[in-house]
Amino acid sequence: MRKTPVPLLLVIVLLFGTLLPQATQASDRLRLIRDAEIEGIIRAYATPLFQAAGLSPQGIRLYLVQDRTLNAFVAGGLNMFINTGLLMQAEHPGQVIGVIAHETGHISGGHLATRGTALAQTRGALIATYLLGLGAALATGESGVGAAVLSGGQDIALRGLLQYTRTQESSADQAAVTLLQATGQSPRGLMEFMETLRGQEVLLTDNQDPYLRTHPLTQERIIFLENAVRQSPYADKPPDPELVVMHNRMRAKLVGFLQPLGQVLRAYPEDDVSLPARYARAIAYYRIPDIEKALVEIDGLLGESPEDPYFRELKGQMLLEHGRVAEALPEYQAAANALPNSPQIRQALAKAQIQMNDRDLDRAALDNLAETLRQEPNNPSAWRLAAVAHGRLGDQGMTALALAEGAFARRKYAEARDRAEHALGLLEQHSASWLRAQDVKNEAERQVNRNN
Incomplete structure (x- = not known):
């Protein structure tokens, strides 16, 4: 059976019974994805907010959930989860930043710790199992889908675990506005996000986005945010232009990886020569797979930005997945040279080096894997690659x-x-x-x- 090349985004499927509020069917499961570029963008959005809240940015783990609905939540203490649907539907970075500010308010307010000892113990066990499963499956650094399935038998609905009170929601809103003010950013994005949710209140529960079901929305909250926008000295301040560029790339990348080709081309038609459009099409063509079309698009991007590590990484993946390892190697090396602290890129480079079946490259692969494992010591795929390299070296x-x-x-x-x-x-x-x-x-x- 021929293996079809699959995205750079590593999808990890973790089965938890009825974890999600809408998870009443076997197909509705919590799915995490990993991508070095997108994680870096979210980290850029979040770090100033974490710092303003007196939280260590390194102490908060950010996870991307592959789900088309609008949702974000915190769980297990210092773990923040953001749906890809929210990222793709957000029109500008200010909307995502506003949601992150709100969720940061839940963390800094200790809201997860106020739900009773029994619930805390249950949640703790659930998240511990969840993160153990993630540790067992995440960040292979390889192209393709991570198919690790965790069958823990938990039957606790996420709605029960993550249901905030109206008081906690108002408190998180206030904290969000304070954090946005402290970082010189407008609360308008958060207000826009809440107004989008308000439009869903008339829908039946099963048709609402899960954020609305776990974060109760009230007219008082909307009024508070409207007043916050009116009173903010940053109300009409646009998002940082650099963040806008990053946001548009992120949306294009997610669409390219997660949507069918037809939808990608409707969003980014071939006569659209913008960077995000060409990025999305390169990824979509690669997924079909149509490697020649994909290479034309990515080579065009590299012609304009030859030092871009994520374009290099993507080209390396395209070539590696098609057996062109010797061509992929310099692409991954260039990406790793630009981002030496990226565990995913270093591991992808190590995989390409090992596939060259060269003792010197095996030693170089072990150096790259050492950096990956320093940051992600529970990465089984990195250990497997290390075992291969050590074995070849005797x-x-x-x-x-x-x-x-x-x-x-x-x-x-x-x-x-x-x-x-x-x-x-x-x-x-x-x-x-x-x-x-x-x-x-x-x-x-x-x-x-x-x-x-």
Whole structure:
């Protein structure tokens, strides 16, 4: 069966029973996607707000949910989730920033901690399982769909977990306005978003966007935001032009990856020669796949912006997926040179290097994977690649340790214990790697005993 090339956006499917409010059918599940560029854009929107709220930007994890509806929520303490539907429907960055400011208000207000001990324990267990599953499946850095499925058997509706009171909603609105004021941004985007939701109030519950169902909207809230806009010295201040450029690229990228070709071409017809349009079409043609058309579009973009790391990354993926590894390698290398701290790009480069079957490139791949794993130590695919590279270089002890780490990241604790035990017999006693293998073995053994 021929494998069709699939998006750079890594889709991770996590099955949680009836997690989403609309999740009454098997097809309605929480899906996360990963993309280095889009995550960077959201981080650029959010960081000033987090800082203004006295929160550590590095301490808050941002997740993108592949869902066409309007929604955003915080869960499990410092985890913020944003639907792709919200990102694609937002007309300008101010609307997304306003929603992030509101959700930041929930975090800074401690609203998740006010729902009772029993609910907190349930939510904590759910999110812990969720994030463990994410750790076991996320960020392969590979092209394609991550198909890890987590079958935990949870039956708790997200609506119950995330239902805020009207008081909490008003408090989060006030916090959002304060944060936007502190960062010199207009509250108009948040007001526009709420007005969009107000238009859905007449719809039946099942047809409403989930944000409206978990964040109760009242006339008092709308009036508050209208007054906030009137009183704000930044009311008519447009979003930062640089953020507008980023926002338009993000929307185009999401449309290109997540919509059928026909819809992509209706949104970005071939006579549209703007950067976002060509970006969306390059991705859409790649997905068909029509690699030659895709390369024409991406080469045109690179001709204008040869240093753009995300254009380089996309071209590398196109070529790698079509077996043109030697051509893909310099594209990934250029992307990694521009963004050396991107774990996804470094891992994609490592994968291309390993596919070249060259010992020097295997060593270079291990250097890239070390950076990926420094940031994402529970990345099983990175450990798998590391095991391959160590194996080719003849280092059996490190191969065994990498396999143990990967098994532990996948929560295969018995396998992790056994592989770590094997690594202990191969590694130099009391070396750093030997001590790490001992730690993996002990923790895996503890998990095995706990689950028995």
